[in-house]
Amino acid sequence: MLTIKDLKASIEGKEILKGISLEVRPGEVHAIMGPNGSGKSTLSAILAGREEFEVTSGSVTYQGQDLLEMAPEDRARAGIFLAFQYPVEIPGVSTTNFLKTAVNELRKARGQEPLDAVQFLKLMKEKMKLVEMNQSLLSRSLNEGFSGGEKKRNEIFQMAMLEPNLSILDETDSGLDIDALRLVASGVNQLRSKDNACILITHYQRLLEYIVPDYVHVLYNGKIVKSGDKNLALELEAKGYDWIKEEEKVEA
Amino acid sequence: MNNAIIAQDPDIQRSLAPLQTKREEAKAYFEKHGYPHSKLEDWKYVPVHRIIAPAYENPAPDAGGSVDRDAFAAYPLTSLDAWYLVFVNGWFSAELSQVPSPEEGILIGALSDEQVLAQAAPYLGNVATLESGFVASNTMGFTDGAFIHTAAGKTLDKPVVVYHLTVAHDAPLKIRPRNLFVAESNSSFKVVEIFAGDASREALTNMVTELKAEQDAVVDYTKLQLETGSNFHVGYTEIEQHKNASVDTHIISLDGAFVRNNLHFRLMDKQCRSIMNGLYLLSGNQFLDNHTRVNHNSPECYSDQLYKGIINEQATAVFNGKIFVEKDAQKTNAYQRNINILLSDEATVNTKPQLEIFADDVRCTHGATSGHLDEEAVFYLRSRGLSEKDAKRMLLRAYSEEVIGKLQVEELIAPLMKIAAEKFKD
Numbered sequence: 287m288l289t290i291k292d293l294k295a296s297i298e299g300k301e302i303l304k305g306i307s308l309e310v311r312p313g314e315v316h317a318i319m320g321p322n323g324s325g326k327s328t329l330s331a332i333l334a335g336r337e338e339f340e341v342t343s344g345s346v347t348y349q350g351q352d353l354l355e356m357a358p359e360d361r362a363r364a365g366i367f368l369a370f371q372y373p374v375e376i377p378g379v380s381t382t383n384f385l386k387t388a389v390n391e392l393r394k395a396r397g398q399e400p401l402d403a404v405q406f407l408k409l410m411k412e413k414m415k416l417v418e419m420n421q422s423l424l425s426r427s428l429n430e431g432f433s434g435g436e437k438k439r440n441e442i443f444q445m446a447m448l449e450p451n452l453s454i455l456d457e458t459d460s461g462l463d464i465d466a467l468r469l470v471a472s473g474v475n476q477l478r479s480k481d482n483a484c485i486l487i488t489h490y491q492r493l494l495e496y497i498v499p500d501y502v503h504v505l506y507n508g509k510i511v512k513s514g515d516k517n518l519a520l521e522l523e524a525k526g527y528d529w530i531k532e533e534e535k536v537e538a
Numbered sequence: 539m540n541n542a543i544i545a546q547d548p549d550i551q552r553s554l555a556p557l558q559t560k561r562e563e564a565k566a567y568f569e570k571h572g573y574p575h576s577k578l579e580d581w582k583y584v585p586v587h588r589i590i591a592p593a594y595e596n597p598a599p600d601a602g603g604s605v606d607r608d609a610f611a612a613y614p615l616t617s618l619d620a621w622y623l624v625f626v627n628g629w630f631s632a633e634l635s636q637v638p639s640p641e642e643g644i645l646i647g648a649l650s651d652e653q654v655l656a657q658a659a660p661y662l663g664n665v666a667t668l669e670s671g672f673v674a675s676n677t678m679g680f681t682d683g684a685f686i687h688t689a690a691g692k693t694l695d696k697p698v699v700v701y702h703l704t705v706a707h708d709a710p711l712k713i714r715p716r717n718l719f720v721a722e723s724n725s726s727f728k729v730v731e732i733f734a735g736d737a738s739r740e741a742l743t744n745m746v747t748e749l750k751a752e753q754d755a756v757v758d759y760t761k762l763q764l765e766t767g768s769n770f771h772v773g774y775t776e777i778e779q780h781k782n783a784s785v786d787t788h789i790i791s792l793d794g795a796f797v798r799n800n801l802h803f804r805l806m807d808k809q810c811r812s813i814m815n816g817l818y819l820l821s822g823n824q825f826l827d828n829h830t831r832v833n834h835n836s837p838e839c840y841s842d843q844l845y846k847g848i849i850n851e852q853a854t855a856v857f858n859g860k861i862f863v864e865k866d867a868q869k870t871n872a873y874q875r876n877i878n879i880l881l882s883d884e885a886t887v888n889t890k891p892q893l894e895i896f897a898d899d900v901r902c903t904h905g906a907t908s909g910h911l912d913e914e915a916v917f918y919l920r921s922r923g924l925s926e927k928d929a930k931r932m933l934l935r936a937y938s939e940e941v942i943g944k945l946q947v948e949e950l951i952a953p954l955m956k957i958a959a960e961k962f963k964d
Binding site for chain 2: 334335336357358359361362363368370373374376377378379383384385387388389391392395444448
């Protein structure tokens with residue numbers, strides 16, 4: 287579904303990603319872990335289509351298409367969803383408001399008829415249950431005055447509405463208390479299927495107790511330095527990132 | 539030169555003594571000062587010479603009958619659930635207007651009606667001061683205008699639309715409407731001034747509106763500018779409030795080549811409430827200058843101002859907001875915000891808050907920002923599948939709605955949002 291080959295990227299001449307390769311197949315959940323400054327956010331930014339980074343070499347292919355050539359909206363329409371680490375506040379635009387346009391844009395891209403107001407509301411009601419979202423929050427200005435948990439639940443709610451093939455969750459666990467984390471994780475788990483895939487970007491192992499990944503990759507200094515199954519996350523939790531840093535030093 | 543301009547004015551005979559006196563004063567002011575120029579601080583950014591240059595003709599009273607019902611219906615907002623006073627090129631059209639049947643204590647009419655003028659004369663020129671050549675020119679040579687008077691305790695059942703239609707094709711026109719709205723104590727009304735039209739020649743609208751809100755009166759005033767690209771507009775809305783009076787204003791400027799709006803409040807007694815909502819959406823070579831001033835002359839009053847603008851292409855916006863808090867005006871609450879979004883590198887905005895506070899126990903805040911559309915928000919919406927154009931349109935719509943959504947004549951909200959949206963179609 288997604289193939290990243292030797293991806294290198296820099297910002298203002300400084301190389302952040304130094305050759306990343308990753309293969310994500312339908313049905314898989316990949317966790318990308320790493321200490322601060324390892325390049326996690328840069329990777330998610332590039333996958334989402336932010337323009338401030340310069341890709342200097344390598345390729346990203348999504349369902350046979352060159353992802354790097356696609357505008358952010360075309361990525362969304364092709365089934366990619368990014369849950370933002372810091373969801374933006376938009377005064378005067380409610381979730382309901384923009385999501386109706388978004389859902390219908392995606393349906394159009396899939397060759398489906400647009401939903402009318404009634405069908406859209408029905409779909410919303412159904413998906414709201416997933417993350418225990420309430421209607422009033424969705425009618426308010428996006429993220430304005432939302433708590434950290436509400437912001438992240440809103441991201442997962444949108445994910446449920448847009449039914450992506452590939453979801454990228456960028457530090458969705460950061461700043462969440464345990465109850466909010468459970469809600470978010472249970473939402474994500476209910477959306478898992480054999481046809482869609484998920485990349486979890488996270489600093490902590492905590493989220494992976496609730497969303498069990500098929501693969502865990504450790505990103506350090508712009509490279510994937512270790513890959514394994516869920517046990518790698520536990521090992522990291524026990525030994526800390528210093529363990530990886532030490533190993534890197536030895537190899538160097 | 540000033541005398542030459544005065545000499546071109548038609549001699550509109552108004553026999554009433556109070557008006558003659560005002561007219562003489564205005565003439566004397568104009569002889570001395572003429573029109574303002576850019577060396578004056580308040581007119582610094584304004585190319586006045588551009589709008590006074592054409593050889594204007596003064597429309598005659600028969601202009602009122604020059605547009606029939608069908609033609610009028612083609613203009614925006616002509617069929618609201620409201621009373622209508624319609625003026626064509628500054629003159630009243632009885633045919634296009636619709637006023638309530640006479641009722642004790644409520645008077646709605648045109649100043650060209652001798653009987654209405656007689657009722658209005660004692661109030662006329664008492665709120666607007668002769669502070670510029672435009673006010674003076676209007677005071678000496680105004681054509682016609684609306685008079686609304688509600689006696690103590692009266693409430694108007696529907697809003698009154700004062701529709702100023704400009705149709706200029708044969709010659710450049712100078713149009714000078716003069717309106718007077720008086721709400722006696724504990725009375726209430728809503729009034730909407732609409733400026734629209736069809737002009738292939740230059741048309742200068744030099745309007746003065748005076749509004750007096752007596753004790754406990756509640757007035758809602760909206761000014762909508764939907765003029766064409768050949769229209770020049772210099773407007774004065776002068777408001778005087780007495781004890782515990784409440785006045786909301788909404789100044790929405792969506793079109794017109796050149797606009798200078800002056801909105802002045804004088805708070806004469808305690809516990810007045812004054813709201814200033816403003817929105818301007820500019821494109822092309824439009825020039826718009828909003829000057830507002832609140833004179834807090836009395837204690838315990840509240841004023842709140844929010845002016846928002848979107849400036850595209852080569853358009854220019856100016857905002858100047860003055861708040862004066864006099865020594866006796868303790869416990870004043872005065873707030874002011876001006877926010878601008880620039881959509882192009884060639885767009886210009888000059889914004890200047892000006893607070894002068896002589897009392898010590900007050901709460902005043904002001905803020906002015908000018909920037910581009912929030913790129914993070916655009917990216918967020920695009921990452922959900924909206925095109926860049928749709929994302930921007932949605933953000934601009936929401937931005938405008940914060941002001942338009944506050945209109946108390948709610949029937950205006952949907953059509954105005956539609957007109958506003960048209961401005962960002964591309």
